[in-house]
Amino acid sequence: MGIQTIIELNNVSFQYNDSYEQLSGVDLTVAEGECVVITGPSGSGKTTLTRMLNGLIPNFYEGNLTGSVKLKGRDIHEIEPWSFGRTSGSVFQDSRSQFFTSVVADEIAFSGENYGLDPALILERVTELAEEFRITGLLSRGLHRLSSGEKQKTAFASARLTDPELFVMDEPSANLDMAATRELAGMLSALKARGKTIVIAEHRLYYLLPLADRIIYMAGGQITAEWTRAGLLALTSGQLDAYGLRSPVVPEGVDNFTVRQAEDQGRGSRQQHQEHITVQHANIAPGRFKPAVLEDLSFALNRGEIAALTGPNGAGKTTLARTLCGLLKEREGLIRINGQPCKPNQRLRKMWFVMQDSDYQLFSDSVLNELLMTHEDEPGATGRAERLLKELDLWEYREHHPASLSGGQKQRLTFAVGLMNRPDMIILDEPTSGLDGRNMRRVVKLIWEMAESGVTVLVITHDYELVCGACDRLLLLDNGKLQVDMAVTPATVPEVIRLMQAGK
Template identity: 50%
Template sequence: MISLRNVCFQYNETHRLLQHINLKIEEGEFVVLTGPSGSGKTTLSRIINGLIPYFYEGTLSGDVNIKNQDLKDMPIWQISQSIGSVFQDPKAQFFTSIVKDELAFELENYGLDRSFIHHRLDEVCKQMNIVHMKDNLLHTLSSGQKQNVAIAAATTMEPDIYVMDEPSANLDINATDTLKKQLIHLKNRGKTIVIAEHRLYYLMDLADRIMYMKNGRIEQILNPQELMHFSHEKLKNLGLRSPSLTAGYSPRNEEQNPIRDTAVDIRKLFVRHKRKKTPTIKGIDLSLKLGEVCALIGENGVGKTTLARTIAGLTQEKTGEIYVFGQREKARQRLKKVWFVMQDTVYQLFTDSVWNELLLGHERSLENKQQAEQLLKMLELWSLKEQHPATLSGGQKQRLVLAVGLMQNANIFILDEPTSGLDGSNLQRVISVIQKLKQRNCHVLIITHDHELVAGVCQRIIKLEDGKISQNILTASLDCKDMIQIMTKKEAHICRHQ
């Protein structure tokens, strides 16, 4: 189905990113591309689905064949009939504003009969469990819900090949399980599937081969059994995440009820969006302490980001009270005291260099310059101080936004999915940065679906269900199975506080 012979590629004048790739993928085969960030996984997937050279410019050499036809001889419409693509950022592939219109978009472009389109939409919505979202506006969906719609849209034309780039990056464990069921369905129907992924655990009983990439080359070809036997140290050296959902976790030996000052105290909080009749956040009471790292978890769309944005002052509460360091504060006042790091950090960077970003809005005194230098060195960004923020990797941008927050002398940080799409090495870097914030006696609230991040740094799990807190529990009291269960199972009418 897919054949690459001596394929090399480089973007414009940059160094050669892919080097001498030789690869054959048979019909019905399930292949996983993995490896450290920057190893060439996404670029290789873009070559297979035709985005290179049709959309991304650069120098491509070697032979690429799709279904025994040279890619250069295939018009883009023919490629899209044969290959369904799913990007890491679903917004990048949406063309309409309503879910059902997005699903119908490709079918309509091929001029298919209206009755067939309606039938196919109903079929796809049931398969992907998105019937309840069919009439929703895309911009109102959570990141995970958008990803589900993107995957559903890729299946509407029933292509023979699927190419997916980090499809689980924004999904919780339950949604990832839904994705896995859909992949099983596609595999059982004989579809050929290529997935570039850092999260490996859900693919171990699906993958036929795992391609480990580094520095633009395929360095190792493994089967899932071989990868499962890698030691923790070997996985760390390769920059890979664990291929097991439960491996490598041990409860932290921490003081069960340490005495800490309260950073944020939330009382009877209700939040309702303008276009919704019922509140998204329903009567929440919550205390957040200094020197503590909390995970805010729950299924996609339950209100995690809404709660976080309200705490930060970006969203106005309907009723209720929010106290910051003992003072009741309105939304505008909270904006000055709570530092929110968005999932898409590009909206928080404004200047032409890393150095200028830290000093934006500050007097360029010797003291401020020394503080900026200290923060950049602490967050491993000092060598990049002259670079434009747009040229940084996702993980580097996140660390830069954290540094800007520390320049504002913030003590309360909210991070929205800080490890989305990160490999094992960058996951550990994020954990290290969060530990440094904790040591500075900051409170860190993390919106996350990432069980490895929760296991690695969080002291408390706060779980939202239907706009309410259903779990509020210390991780030191949990073993790995307990933690995974809390992150996956619905716990209606249960509320444990410690």
């Protein structure tokens, strides 16, 4: 028996209601057992394409769909909405949006219960999947208490429970540290070995290269290029930049970063050795009555310094960020600004926190108004907003509602809002998750400019390209402690990458 086709798209176009066209004349065929990676700039239509493969289009997202979309030979209009999950397992970029329950074990079991599987089988599968994803200790925990990476693992385990033939994933590594991403690659490899079909929309290509049969490139709602693994590896650095792609391999040396650091002429001068933020013997907890996740924490950041805060998922990075900016109160110890003890309500006025979940920080009715909010009477505010939107490739969307943007576009918008507020210190939580290579480099440039103006920057990230290309220091948290505090220089780049890959 020959290889069967599981996905067929013929001349497919789609436009969301009251929005611009997302797909235009797309043709794509995927065979059973293939692993196809879809990449391309933010807003190019990758997420829209995945939504057709799991039934969200046309059953949830309304719009004008033309052309033919078939799964296993059946037109998607003929498939009952409830039955898509038997064929297609989904992992969304924002895992919160696919949760139906409040506890990890219940969430993993939900699809099995929904399809009436035997309770004993469901329990067995939940136990197996929790062990495979290393989340057994989280089964009784509330989903709202998980880190972003832990939520992503829970979502993947839930998609696995009914053992569908097709897995559709949208940026599954966006919130994972490098060690967890390596685990994800191993799980995907095991799925492929079992003959499962995998379609992944992704910007981070390095972990998928050994698995990918084809790499599809989208731009402007169309498929404009296609490569095999060898073809992608054959692209020059100039061609990768032109396509806006990230590096398909993790470099062993410093060549990919040395030039960028050398071009940053102010890198040395911006470190003025003027101590700005000091943390002394602090115990940090995610809530008043919750146990501390970080203990006896001490470090200092100089004015105009760019520091990367990294470590395994769940290490306490975001909790530390919320404490620094005054959203949480330190359990013990002192936090000083310019040498003076600074209470949480005082820190709130001096720092700006760009959250990873961008939806929490978007309130206005248009992209431009989002930047101008609270700045309406400020001289030159409109000009500054225009410059930021152009630098972050968002100007053409200035009249669009923020909710209509892609995940990567929302991420850049919240970053621009932070810059508009000209804070004394800015904390960026995964500012490049969901960003293509071109926009990642735009963010790096703006971070440099902020530091040059004297703003202290703390970047929470698992993105080795961002750390090596933009940051002065690496702070690595693990097991409740600050385990590493080292300078990021061309000489230390290999060690930085090794530490981030090890996850400790």
